[in-house]
Structures are given as structure tokens and as C-alpha cells.
Amino acid sequence: xxxxxxxxxxxxxxxxxxxxxxxxxxCLERIARLNGALNAFITVDAERSLREAGAADERRxxxxxxxxxxxPLAHKDIYCTxxxxxxxxSRMLANFVSPYDAHVVERFAxxxxxxxxxxxxxxxxxxSSNETSHFGPAxxxxxxxxxxxxxxxxxxxxxxxxxxxxxxxxxxxxxIRQPAAFTGVCGLKPTYGVVSxxxxxxxxxxxxxxxxxxxxxxxxALLMNVMGGHDARDSTSLERAAEDYTRELKxxxxxxxxxxxREYFGAGIAPAVLARVREAIAWxxxxxxxxxxxxxxxxRLAVPVYYVIAPAEASSNxxxxxxxxxxxxxxxxxxxADMYCRTRAEGFGAEVKRRILIGTYVLSHGYYDAxxxxxxxxxxxxxxxxxxxxxxxxxxxxxxxxxTAFALGANRDDPVQMYLNDIFTIPxxxxxxxxxxxxxxxxxxxxxxxxxxxxxxxxxARLLGAAHRYQQETDWHRRVPAATPL
Amino acid sequence: MSWxxxxxxxxxxxxxxxxxxxxxxxTAFGAAPNTQASAVDIALPGVLPVLNGAAVECAIRFGLxxxxxxxxxxxxxRKNYFYPDLPKGYQISxxxxxxxxxxxxxxxxxxxxxVVRLTRAHLEEDAGKSLHEDFHGMTGIDLNRAGTPLLExxxxxxxxxxxxxxxYARAMHALVRWIGICDGNMQEGSFRCDANVxxxxxxxxxxxxxCEIKNLNSFRxxxxxxxxxxxxxIEILEGGGRIEQETRLFDPERNETRSMRSKEEAHDxxxxxxxxxxxxxxxxxxxxxxxGTLPELPEAMRARFxxxxxxxxxxxxxxxxDRALAEYFEAVANAAKDRKAxxxxxxxxxxxxxxxxxxxxxQSKVKPPDVAALINLVADGSINLGTAKxxxxxxxxxxRALDISVHDEVVVRDLGQLSDASVVARLVDEVLAANPKxxxxxxxxxxxxxxxxxxxxxxxxxxxxxxxxxxxxxxxKLQG
Numbered sequence: 033x034x035x036x037x038x039x040x041x042x043x044x045x046x047x048x049x050x051x052x053x054x055x056x057x058x059c060l061e062r063i064a065r066l067n068g069a070l071n072a073f074i075t076v077d078a079e080r081s082l083r084e085a086g087a088a089d090e091r092r093x094x095x096x097x098x099x100x101x102x103x104p105l106a107h108k109d110i111y112c113t114x115x116x117x118x119x120x121x122s123r124m125l126a127n128f129v130s131p132y133d134a135h136v137v138e139r140f141a142x143x144x145x146x147x148x149x150x151x152x153x154x155x156x157x158x159x160s161s162n163e164t165s166h167f168g169p170a171x172x173x174x175x176x177x178x179x180x181x182x183x184x185x186x187x188x189x190x191x192x193x194x195x196x197x198x199x200x201x202x203x204x205x206x207x208i209r210q211p212a213a214f215t216g217v218c219g220l221k222p223t224y225g226v227v228s229x230x231x232x233x234x235x236x237x238x239x240x241x242x243x244x245x246x247x248x249x250x251x252x253a254l255l256m257n258v259m260g261g262h263d264a265r266d267s268t269s270l271e272r273a274a275e276d277y278t279r280e281l282k283x284x285x286x287x288x289x290x291x292x293x294r295e296y297f298g299a300g301i302a303p304a305v306l307a308r309v310r311e312a313i314a315w316x317x318x319x320x321x322x323x324x325x326x327x328x329x330x331x332r333l334a335v336p337v338y339y340v341i342a343p344a345e346a347s348s349n350x351x352x353x354x355x356x357x358x359x360x361x362x363x364x365x366x367x368x369a370d371m372y373c374r375t376r377a378e379g380f381g382a383e384v385k386r387r388i389l390i391g392t393y394v395l396s397h398g399y400y401d402a403x404x405x406x407x408x409x410x411x412x413x414x415x416x417x418x419x420x421x422x423x424x425x426x427x428x429x430x431x432x433x434x435x436t437a438f439a440l441g442a443n444r445d446d447p448v449q450m451y452l453n454d455i456f457t458i459p460x461x462x463x464x465x466x467x468x469x470x471x472x473x474x475x476x477x478x479x480x481x482x483x484x485x486x487x488x489x490x491x492x493a494r495l496l497g498a499a500h501r502y503q504q505e506t507d508w509h510r511r512v513p514a515a516t517p518l
Numbered sequence: 519m520s521w522x523x524x525x526x527x528x529x530x531x532x533x534x535x536x537x538x539x540x541x542x543x544x545t546a547f548g549a550a551p552n553t554q555a556s557a558v559d560i561a562l563p564g565v566l567p568v569l570n571g572a573a574v575e576c577a578i579r580f581g582l583x584x585x586x587x588x589x590x591x592x593x594x595x596r597k598n599y600f601y602p603d604l605p606k607g608y609q610i611s612x613x614x615x616x617x618x619x620x621x622x623x624x625x626x627x628x629x630x631x632x633v634v635r636l637t638r639a640h641l642e643e644d645a646g647k648s649l650h651e652d653f654h655g656m657t658g659i660d661l662n663r664a665g666t667p668l669l670e671x672x673x674x675x676x677x678x679x680x681x682x683x684x685x686y687a688r689a690m691h692a693l694v695r696w697i698g699i700c701d702g703n704m705q706e707g708s709f710r711c712d713a714n715v716x717x718x719x720x721x722x723x724x725x726x727x728x729c730e731i732k733n734l735n736s737f738r739x740x741x742x743x744x745x746x747x748x749x750x751x752i753e754i755l756e757g758g759g760r761i762e763q764e765t766r767l768f769d770p771e772r773n774e775t776r777s778m779r780s781k782e783e784a785h786d787x788x789x790x791x792x793x794x795x796x797x798x799x800x801x802x803x804x805x806x807x808x809x810g811t812l813p814e815l816p817e818a819m820r821a822r823f824x825x826x827x828x829x830x831x832x833x834x835x836x837x838x839x840d841r842a843l844a845e846y847f848e849a850v851a852n853a854a855k856d857r858k859a860x861x862x863x864x865x866x867x868x869x870x871x872x873x874x875x876x877x878x879x880x881q882s883k884v885k886p887p888d889v890a891a892l893i894n895l896v897a898d899g900s901i902n903l904g905t906a907k908x909x910x911x912x913x914x915x916x917x918r919a920l921d922i923s924v925h926d927e928v929v930v931r932d933l934g935q936l937s938d939a940s941v942v943a944r945l946v947d948e949v950l951a952a953n954p955k956x957x958x959x960x961x962x963x964x965x966x967x968x969x970x971x972x973x974x975x976x977x978x979x980x981x982x983x984x985x986x987x988x989x990x991x992x993x994x995k996l997q998g
Contacts, residue, residue, distance in 0.1 A: 111564075112562075112563060112564045118563070120563070125563065128563070130562065130563065130564070131557065131562070132557055132562070134564055229564075229566060230564065230565070230566055231564040231565070232564055233563040233564045234563075234564065234794075236793075237793035237794050238793035264568065265566060265568060266566050266568075267566065267567065267568050267569065267794060267795050267796055268793075268794065268796065344790060345793055347598075347788075348596050348598050348607070348608050348788070348790070350607075351598060351600065351606060351607020351608055352561040352563070352605060352606045352607050353563075354600060354602075354607060356602045356605075356659065357560055357561070357605065357659075358562070358563075368602065372600055392788065395598070395788035395789075395790055396786055396788060397786045397788075400788075400789075400790070404790060
């Protein structure tokens with residue numbers, strides 16, 4: 033049961049072969065047993081979960097159940113949840129209970145899903161390893177000496193270890209896809225504006241996008257049917273008709289043009305990653321897809337552009353954490369400036385401070401044009417590269433990350449090396465494009481490798497369809513880490 | 519060599535919208551602290567701003583009224599600084615692309631006739647309030663005002679005296695109320711001005727170093743502060759010193775400005791486009807729709823009053839000082855037979871009482887048709903002016919508006935002017951007979967004694983006699 037996909041679980045619930053309470057209890061027991069080692073959850077509230085599960089069972093009994101009613105899932109601790117801690121992985125919000133629910137949380141509650149708890153993450157989503165979490169890093173279930181990736185590492189680890197059937201994440205520069213790749217699960221970053229950011233604690237507003245993490249592409253589609261859609265409370269939420277993200281799951285692969293950017297297959301990529309990705313691409317070619325060699329010349333600038341824009345926005349977004357109205361406030365202070373300094377010095381970790389400093393610097397008088405404005409110009413060039421590429425292909429494939437999961441602490445003292453981990457995931461959010469990662473095999477150490485599919489705006493359904501076809505004939509996504517047997 | 523004063527004004531007009539600029543919370547003044555602060559206003563984690571279309575409409579109205587350019591695309595930017603009553607740690611404002619660019623306003627009054635150009639007008643949100651008094655050793659924060667929509671209106675540095683600056687502020691105050699985008703309540707902070715003041719030698723093409731003066735919450739303070747500041751700067755320069763660019767605060771109790779922060783202490787606001795808000799894009803149709811709802815503007819109305827009602831320039835200016843008064847006058851003038859009398863009544867009886875009551879013309883208990891009726895009754899001799907003023911006074915002081923019309927009241931209370939000459943003559947004779955002392959005094963050359971006799975006759979007629987007729991008759995009888 034724990035290795036079942038959402039549609040399998042939904043079927044079991046509909047047939048009454050299991051109740052939501054029973055299913056939720058299975059997950060809670062597994063969390064209780066394994067979370068100590070994995071640290072995937074920051075907060076678990078079993079009583080609340082079982083109460084919600086009971087309500088879901090009643091709803092089903094009353095004949096008012098939707099397709100996902102009664103399915104337990106976890107939210108990344110960046111989504112505000114009423115009546116439960118929302119820490120964003122930070123000491124700053126270690127005791128923060130939101131008085132309101134995020135849009136995504138509301139949507140899932142309305143669909144009748146059961147909240148298992150809040151998952152671990154890099155502090156304020158700033159990190160690629162989960163090591164910047166105030167609550168200690170989540171561990172990779174495939175090897176607990178390794179990172180699960182980040183920032184949605186807790187959600188990815190929870191799904192990989194089958195603690196939760198699915199989870200939400202957020203992606204700013206790869207925070208859904210890279211952990212999905214590192215833990216052998218699936219993750220989708222939708223087109224910017226498809227999932228409302230209301231109630232999602234902002235890191236970099238022009239890049240942040242919520243998305244699902246699950247065991248299969250089909251599951252991602254089912255979750256997107258709940259998460260996606262217009263929300264008037266987010267001015268960047270797009271006013272589009274509701275979509276059925278499962279509609280292209282059965283679309284044929286024949287004739288599909290797959291773009292292979294030369295930049296995604298160059299130096300610096302682990303050989304095993306390159307080999308697994310090429311094998312997956314060959315699988316698609318064998319089923320009638322056509323491969324198109326192309327170039328994304330400006331994508332080499334994506335990492336530096338990202339590390340100007342994201343910190344700039346973050347430096348402003350995080351100003352509200354000042355100790356005045358909520359969150360951490362230092363105990364002793366001499367005056368207002370001292371209160372601000374101590375509160376923020378104590379409340380934020382080193383990586384968050386580093387990015388606030390970078391962001392403050394690039395927005396400063398005399399530097400704005402050279403950094404922020406220049407970065408915005410290059411951002412447009414990166415987007416234009418993609419627009420041209422999508423004239424020649426329907427989707428772009430490549431590795432999600434240049435390596436498999438690295439060891440805890442390996443990049444701790446080298447932020448630039450850490451940042452380079454996101455070299456393949458950063459371009460899509462800069463261009464606002466949808467992209468997903470699915471598992472496509474393992475390296476010699478038994479660590480999962482992720483295949484990234486990037487599409488043009490609003491082509492989530494097509495990406496999910498291609499991924500689903502692949503998963504119909506492969507079982508990488510059904511593999512369970514040996515350390516966390518079923 | 520003489521000095522020239524150079525002033526530019528920044529005005530913050532609070533827009534008369536029901537809800538805040540980026541949240542649905544109410545904007546009413548005077549609510550208990552923090553009861554009108556929503557999750558967005560408090561800046562809880564994860565909340566997002568949504569632009570209030572009514573505030574945009576106000577900005578467009580203003581832009582059209584001053585003949586400015588309505589930018590089809592404007593951008594909201596974040597102005598970053600830390601302060602406890604600024605919940606997000608940044609203010610959402612407009613920086614490089616404001617919604618309104620250019621435009622002008624005409625100052626007129628006395629000898630002054632001047633067109634002042636505007637630099638821009640942009641939308642932004644207000645901050646909350648820090649309350650330092652009520653909390654021992656602590657500061658209270660009230661976020662009710664946080665997120666209140668403001669239009670910041672920036673003039674070119676074209677004002678050349680404190681008086682001109684005050685005239686500008688008054689004209690701007692009248693205009694924003696005229697077009698209904700701001701209630702203009704300066705006590706409640708709905709209309710606030712900052713002044714940028716510098717001085718230079720007459721004829722110098724370059725501007726001097728300026729100081730910004732804040733906290734000018736009345737026209738009088740604005741004028742006093744600028745006059746003081748100009749004197750201060752001139753004294754420094756004449757003493758061989760230099761002006762430091764700084765922000766200064768006006769202290770009305772000492773009638774002086776004090777340094778608040780120097781240029782070195784000035785914030786680097788790190789403006790950048792707010793990624794939570796899309797650029798504000800306006801269509802031609804939307805702008806034209808709003809143009810269609812604009813009232814006739816004061817300049818146009820003033821010209822029309824001179825042309826159509828034969829008013830003097832000065833009277834027309836007085837009557838177009840605010841829209842309610844202008845509309846009141848026009849209603850009276852259109853119903854009254856005597857337009858000059860209409861102007862005199864509205865500028866006299868009506869405006870005097872409105873000023874005492876600190877009320878606007880639309881709040882007057884005596885409505886325009888009643889004033890017109892009084893004017894007409896006087897004009898056709900039905901009542902005398904004294905009766906008319908008495909009736910006006912009674913109506914003004916009545917606890918509530920009277921149901922009875924002026925005409926009916928005159929009939930019911932038998933207040934009609936005594937027109938029967940024989941009755942008036944009899945009353946005159948009686949009064950002359952009863953007041954030999956006054957008669958003697960008048961005959962001895964004391965002209966004032968006549969007034970006493972007129973008063974006696976008026977009293978005997980219960981105010982209904984025509985005073986001019988009485989005067990005439992008395993003179994004839996006494997001199998005859």
C-alpha cells in the first residue's frame with residue numbers, strides 16, 4: 033500500500049478496501065519509525081491528521097468524496113498552515129503559527145486530503161542540500177550520509193522513503209527538481225503563475241513557484257489538478273481556464289521532437305549521470321521521438337544571473353522578519369537599531385544572511401545598473417534562447433543535476449560549488465518555464481539519477497505525458513531505498 | 519544683491535477609497551488600533567498585495583484634471599527601509615514610471631496669476647503609526663493606516679515665495695477635493711505637504727542646495743516654515759557658510775525648522791520593481807471612461823461664472839473655492855431672479871455661517887431653493903431684506919431642516935412687507951408724536967436721531983415696513 037501511486041490509493045479508498053484513517057495511520061507509524069533517522073518532517077501532528085482522515089472517511093460515506101479525498105500528504109514548511117507551525121526552516125519562525133492557510137493548503141483541504149505534517153527544508157528555501165535548515169538537515173533515504181537535495185529536501189525524502197504518498201514543494205532555482213532527482217522521485221515546477229503563491233513564504237517572488245513531489249508523473253498530474261488555477265489574491269497568478277493535467281498522459285511519443293541543448297551535456301557532469309540520461313533519451317528515440325541538437329548559449333549565464341536576482345528579491349522579501357510583529361525577537365537590546373541587528377543576527381542562518389547581503393549590495397545606489405538591471409537583461413536573453421529552441425522542439429531533455437546526491441558537508445564551505453549544483457535547474461524558472469524531474473536509473477553507488485524535461489509555457493500536460501509514457505515501461509520510480517524497506 | 523527663494527512641494531493626498539491600496543481592509547479614520555489591519559497590512563509571511571482599482575481611478579482623475587500624461591504603463595517599486603510602523607520593511611510606491619507625468623495647476627488670487635508645472639504624481643501606500651506617548655518606555659504600533667492609498671504629487675521647483683507655496687498648496691487642496699479623490703482633512707493627515715526649499719542670488723541660473731521640510735500640516739505652518747527656512751539659509755550664505763542638504767522638521771511652537779537627518783544619514787532605499795505586482799497597464803478606453811466622469815474643473819467654472827452670471831473675477835474665484843460652494847451658488851443663481859444678489863447672499867450669509875460652522879455648502883441646512891426664494895421675495899417687494907435675513911437665520915439655526923417652504927412661511931406668519939402707504943404713514947405719525955426728544959435732536963442737526971425713529975417705526979410694524987420707505991417718509995415729515 034505504501035508504494036502505491038495516488039490513483040491506486042484513490043481506487044483503494046473508493047472501493048473501501050482501506051479507510052483514510054487506516055492509510056493515515058500507516059503513514060504516521062512509518063513517520064514515527066523512520067523520521068528520527070531521516071529528519072524529513074519538522075512538524076507532525078498525528079491527532080490532527082487522524083481527525084482530518086476521519087472527516088475524509090465521513091465525507092466519503094456521505095457520497096461527497098473527490099478523487100483525492102482521504103489521501104494523506106505533506107506540505108513543505110514554507111506553506112502557511114493555520115493552527116500548525118510554519119517555520120520555513122528558520123529559527124526566525126521557529127514558533128510561528130500562521131493565522132491563515134496558503135492557497136495551496138486551502139485547495140488540498142477542500143479536496144479532502146489529509147495533512148500529515150510539515151516537511152524540512154533549507155532555511156527560507158535557500159540551499160541545495162537541506163543543510164541550511166535550522167532544524168538540521170533531512171537525510172537522503174538512499175544513503176543517510178548524503179543530502180536529499182534542497183530546498184524541498186524534506187518533501188522529497190518523505191516521498192522517497194514512503195513516509196508520505198506525495199508532498200508539496202516549491203521551486204525557485206531547482207528546489208523541487210533537484211531533490212526529486214537526488215531521492216529518486218518525481219517533481220514538477222509549473223509555469224510561473226500557474227500555482228498561486230498566496231501563503232507561500234516568499235524567497236524570490238519572480239521565481240518562486242509551488243509544485244508537487246510524488247512517485248509518478250501521473251501522480252504529479254493529479255496533484256496539479258488540485259494546486260493549479262487562478263487565485264485573485266496573487267497578482268501574478270494567471271487567469272486561465274482550469275486545466276486537466278492528466279489529459280495528455282496517453283499522448284503518443286512518435287513525432288515528438290526532443291531538444292538536446294549542447295550546454296546540458298558538456299563537461300562537469302558525472303559520467304554515470306550522463307550515461308543514465310542518454311539511455312533514457314535513447315528510450316524515447318526508440319519510441320519514435322526525434323532528437324534535435326540545439327544550443328542555449330546564454331544559459332551559461334543563468335547561475336550568476338540567478339544569484340543576483342534571487343538574493344535581490346530575497347533581501348527585500350525578508351525585511352518583514354524584524355522582530356516587531358511576530359517571529360523571533362532578541363531578548364536584550366539597547367535601542368531600535370540594536371533590536372533589529374540582534375534579532376536578525378540570531379534569527380537568520382549564515383546562508384540567508386549571505387544572500388541578504390548579496391541582494392542588498394546589488395540593489396544599492398551605484399550598483400543597481402551594473403548588477404540588478406544587467407541581470408534582468410540577461411534573464412530576457414535566456415528566455416529568448418528557450419523561445420527560439422521551442423520553435424524547433426516540443427520539449428528539452430537533460431540531466432536535472434550534474435551529479436547524484438553528494439555527502440552531507442561536502443559543499444558546506446564552498447557556496448559557489450553548492451550554487452553550481454543548480455546549473456541545469458536555474459534556467460527554467462528564469463524563463464518562467466515548466467520543468468520536471470523523473471528518476472531514470474542509478475549510479476554505481478546506488479544513488480538515483482534524475483532526467484529533466486523542460487517545456488514551453490503551459491505545456492505541463494505534455495511533459496507529464498512524456499514522463500508517464502516512460503514510466504509505463506520503466507520501474508525506476510517504483511524502487512524503494514533499501515534503508516527504508518516497505 | 520537680492521535673494522530668490524525656490525520652493526517645490528511634495529503633497530501626499532490620501533485617496534478617498536473605501537479599502538486600502540493593496541488589501542481589502544477599511545480605510546476609515548479613528549478606529550481602535552490595529553482593528554483595520556488585515557494579514558496583508560500586517561505583512562504576515564506569505565501574503566501578497568492586490569492593487570485596488572479605485573485608487574488607480576483616483577490617480578487617473580487627478581492626471582486628467584491637471585492635464586498631465588496618463589502613462590499607459592507604470593510600475594510599482596519597493597522602497598526599502600526598516601521602521602517599526604513599516605510592516606514589510608519596504609513601502610510599495612512608484613519610482614521610475616509613475617502613473618501621471620507632468621501637468622500643471624493655476625494659482626490665482628489677488629495679484630497672483632501663475633501656472634505651476636507638476637513633475638509627476640504616483641501611487642503609493644501609507645505606513646502605520648508609531649505611538650510613543652501611551653506606553654511607558656515602549657512604542658506602540660498602530661497599523662490601521664498602513665496600506666492607505668496615497669497619491670504623491672510633486673511640483674517643479676517653480677514657487678518663488680512662502681506665500682506662493684501656500685497658494686499652491688491651497689489650490690492643490692481645493693483641486694483634489696473638487697475632483698473627489700481626497701477629503702482634504704488636514705487634521706487627520708489626509709492632505710500633507712513637504713517643502714523643498716533653497717535660495718539663490720537673483721539671476722543665478724543654478725539651484726542652491728535644498729533642504730526638505732517635513733511635518734507641515736496646515737497652510738499657515740507651510741508658509742511660516744518656508745519663510746523661516748529661507749531666512750535661515752540666507753543668513754548662513756551671507757555669513758559665508760554653506761547649506762547642507764538635509765531633511766528638517768518644522769516646529770510650529772517655536773516657529774523654526776530643525777535638522778532631522780543629514781544627507782549622510784539619508785537612506786539608500788534600494789528601489790526595484792515589485793515582483794509581486796504586474797506593471798499597471800491602462801487602456802485608452804478606461805482613461806476615456808474616467809474622463810467622462812470628471813466634473814467641470816474650477817478654472818472652467820470660474821470663467822463661466824464671469825461670462826454667464828456677470829460676476830467679477832474676484833467673486834467668481836471666491837465662489838469656486840470649492841465644488842460644493844460653486845454648485846450651491848449655481849443652484850441659487852439659476853433659481854433666483856437677481857444673480858448679483860445670489861452671489862452676495864452665498865458669499866455673505868451662507869459662506870460666513872459655513873466658515874463659522876467649519877462646514878461645506880452641501881451640509882448647509884438652508885438649501886439653495888430657499889435662498890433663491892428669499893432673494894426673489896425681496897426682489898419683488900414681498901418682504902424686506904431684514905425679514906429675509908431673519909428667516910434665513912431661523913432656518914440656519916433650526917434643529918433640523920424645516921418642511922414648510924419660504925413662501926408658505928411668509929404667508930402663514932404674515933411677514934409680508936407693509937405696502938399700504940397710509941398704514942405706514944399712520945405708524946410714522948404715531949412714532950413722531952411719541953418721540954419728541956428724537957424729533958428735536960434731528961431738527962437740531964443730529965442726523966443720527968433719524969435712525970432711532972426709523973427703528974421705532976420698524977418695530978411698530980413688526981419689521982414688515984419697507985425701511986427705505988420709512989426713512990423717506992420720516993425725512994419728508996421732519997423737514998417739511
